[in-house]
């Protein structure tokens with residue numbers, strides 16, 4: 291008889307939901323976490339009374355009522371709506387592309403005028419019938435003004451290369467809204483947990499044994515011996531010792547600053563869409579929670595290549611990496627007592643609501 295039913299590697303959203311649900315079923319769980327804190331990439335840290343999103347800005351959004359009710363059963367969510375602003379050479383534009391943006395770009399005031407203007411802009415590129423790269427694709431879909439002011443520089447910074455060297459399929463369509471609606475997401479439900487995401491994960495892990503600063507690979511054999519099954523939410527290539535090569539990721543560098551003023555930019559997210567400014571955006575964390583603290587915390591976000599010691603943020607969804615991933619997945623399938631789940635173990639860019647859905651599916655399968 292082993293000491294635990296489940297050893298859960300990683301205290302992010304996936305691991306926390308799994309541990310919570312299984313504990314509720316009377317199973318014994320141990321959660322181990324390599325970092326010094328719980329909550330994975332949704333970790334928020336209290337600085338000057340402000341919940342700072344330490345691994346990048348996180349906005350919860352879903353159209354799945356069950357998922358929304360589920361997360362709200364732990365902590366209440368506020369009414370935050372993501373409405374980012376773009377700054378291009380000192381001029382501000384609303385995002386996503388909507389009537390406000392078109393008014394700011396061209397002075398057009400009616401949906402018909404906006405439609406005609408976009409068509410006029412696009413017509414200049416109608417000779418491009420088979421776009422070969424992101425630049426051509428964006429010009430065909432939206433024309434020069436939108437591409438140059440709002441897409442080009444930002445995307446080049448994100449990818450670390452010129453738009454002419456980024457594949458066209460990245461942009462399939464450009465969502466144009468002919469209404470004055472700055473809400474970035476189309477989902478039915480949206481918000482931020484009151485008290486921050488760490489409070490959400492703390493609630494999920496209430497009463498469950500958690501060991502932080504504990505790396506699974508530092509003592510894998512002994513840890514495996516503790517439990518009947520392992521739930522692994524770390525990088526899948528690391529689990530198999532990179533035997534088929536390393537999977538690629540994009541990373542980010544965050545530069546945090548505490549400012550002695552109550553309001554720096556008046557919005558949670560401002561994108562800097564010109565190439566010459568090295569960061570992609572500035573996050574002002576207090577605005578996720580309508581904060582009225584005397585100080586403010588801002589974060590400049592710099593996209594970076596992945597290298598030793600950096601956090602893996604975005605899986606790279608290209609053919610080469612998918613092929614490598616499929617090999618690891620096949621190996622994982624041969625281990626009946628190890629469950630691979632979450633963003634790193636499935637090498638998939640999951641949003642939070644998708645992680646919730648996925649974790650609850652896996653829990654359900656365990657109960658059968």
Ligand code: FAD
Nearest residue numbers: 300302303304324330331346348349506524632633641642
């Ligand atoms: P993680 O949170 O990565 O958790 C895995 C945990 O396992 C980590 O804590 C890690 O330290 C631990 N671990 C790994 N290896 C080991 C080991 N060997 N031993 C012990 N512990 C280990 N989603 C949204 O819905 N909305 C957003 O606005 C949004 N913005 C995002 C912005 C950024 C910059 C990023 C990177 C992601 C964003 N996401 C967003 C996605 C969201 O972060 C993920 O869906 C979610 O955090 C995934 O949870 P997870 O448990 O799978 O992974």
